[in-house]
Amino acid sequence: MNVSLQNIDKVSAELTVKLEKADYQEKVDKELKSLRQKAQIPGFRKGMVPTSLIKKMYGKSVIAEVVNKALQEAVYNYIKENKVNMLGEPLPNEEKQQNIDFDTMDEFDFVFDIALAPEFKAEVSAKDKVDYYTIEVSEEMIDNQVKMYTQRTGKYDKVDAYEDNDMLKGLLAQLDEEGNTKEGGIQVEGAVMMPSYMKNDDQKAIFANTKVNDVLVFNPNVAYDGNATELGSLLKIDKEIAKDVKSDFSFQVEEVTRFVPGELTQEVFDQAFGEGVVKTEEEFRAKIKEEIAARFVADSDYKFLIDIRKVMMDKVGKLEFSDALLKRIMLMNNEEKGEEYVAENYDKSIEELTWHLIKEQLVESNDIKVEQEDVLKMAKDTTKAQFAQYGMLSVPEDVLDNYAQEMLKKKETINNLVSRVVEVKLAAALKAQVTLENKNVSIEEFNKMFE
Incomplete structure (x- = not known):
């Protein structure tokens, strides 16, 4: 086997690999012998198939496999041992590479184009x-980080008057066009709301400073900007139905709950x-x-x-x-x-x-x-x-x-x-x-x- 490298210019080269029969025949014979021992062909006992038949059936594919493997190893080893700074992978030379015929040839020449890395020096210094x-x-x-810790040990307290970010609980009832509770309308007991999450500022303002037992009138559809998911969750109905509910609702405040952060203790x-x-x-x-x-x-x-x-x-x-x-x-x-x-x-x-x-x-x-x-x-x-x-x-x-x-x-x-x-x-x-x-x-x- 002969492997050589010829530089075409500073950034490209040709790698030539010449394989003679002696370079691969021993491995071919070994593989064919292994196949003969394993082959099960009608008319022959296992391991007794004639070598000539095995060669006829598998010889070409075995030679191709062995040669290709030997070629890959030769290229890899040459590049590694000679520290060729190659970019990408070798490509068959489009002009010099001969057509390979494993039926008629027993010596092979492979010619590859190789892209080489450019030579330069990368250095840094105090001048940079x-x-x-x-x-x-x-x-x-x-x-914010402190707040995360104090919230973990915080608690919910019941308070008398609503402030931003408090949670309200009460009776939610649909109203008719005259402002009365609608007969057969939607009612939700124990409805929970956080007005600070409402999309509409005017609707949000309705709840400012509200106290327990107050009764407020607001429009959920306007408050939540028609968001079907939020409306369905509040009214306890399917969101596809909720998005079309556009009437006012009364809300009787039964409870105002406020989150109180915990203290910074040694435990925290x-x-x-x-x-x-x-x-x-x-x-x-x-x-x-x-x-x-x-x-x-x-x-x-x-x-x-x-x-x-x-x-x-x-x-x-x-x-x-x-x-x-x-x-x-x-x-x-x-x-x-x-x-x-x-x-x-x-x-x-x-x-x-x-x-x-x-x-x-x-x-x-x-x-x-x-x-x-x-x-x-x-x-x-x-x-x-x-x-x-x-x-x-x-x-x-x-x-x-x-x-x-x-x-x-x-x-x-x-x-x-x-x-x-x-x-x-x-x-x-x-x-x-x-x-x-x-x-x-x-x-x-x-x-x-x-x-």
Whole structure:
């Protein structure tokens, strides 16, 4: 077997593989022998079918299979051993590749076109200035987090007069055109409403400062802007019928209920961050601020990588690629979408490929490696962040570990976690090498950068 590579230009080459009979015949004979031992053909005992018949029946397909496998191994090993920086995959040369006939040929020449990665150097230094945005943790964010904890230990109290967000309970009765209770009309005992959720402000205002035993007149259809689902739920009838009910209703208030948040106690502190970690409201708020700020670091690093991508793309400049070969590869991978898709998306794919190559160099030059412990930690951090969205800032380690182990059962999830680990490590390495232009921004300002 002979494998050789000839450069056509800086970004393309021809890979030639010559296979002689001696390179594959032993494996062919071995496979045919195996087939002879297993073959069950009428008129012959198992294992006693003549070799000539086995060759006639299976010889061509066995040779094709063995040759193709040997070819794949030869190409793979040559590229690996010679560290050929290939893009995509080898493509059969459209001009030099001979037609293969396994019936008449026993020596084969395969010629492949190979797209090579352009040579360039991706480096960062203190001369590179990159914006780094630190998201400020506002008092409102802290207040909202505190509120989540106090609501968990809150309770509902009965009160005399209605205020916004209170819940009303009472008798709901349909009225006729004269404003009297409609005979045979809709009546709902123990109807529950929260006027603050009504869509119409005028209807909502009817309930302001109402007290127990008050009787009010309002129009549910107007109040809820004709929403069939909400009307059906309130009137306890099918929503398709409810949407056509447009009469006024009386509502006799029987009960006004108000949610009262719980107190910030040591029990709440311990539930949030573990026993004895914080002991005062001031420490509690400071710890919440610290946790929120830590979660924002990932967002800041993500924006940093976007910005340093632009810096590096500008530094490296436009790279030379074998456009014809890469378009062939792109078309092969998107055959059902056709040449028009390739034409429309090629420039964007080259941009992404350029960043991929730059990123690969930066990862290699910074000796970034991903260990199993890194992936497990990322899985736990991801799980922890998901719990934090629901106000659970302190999750037991065994719970995090169980969730993480479930995530690691899926190959796609593992690949995503590995990519995130690489990005986290790369961001940390590059932040230490470039000059950071630190800027504090609000979460609103930060989010606008992605619009």
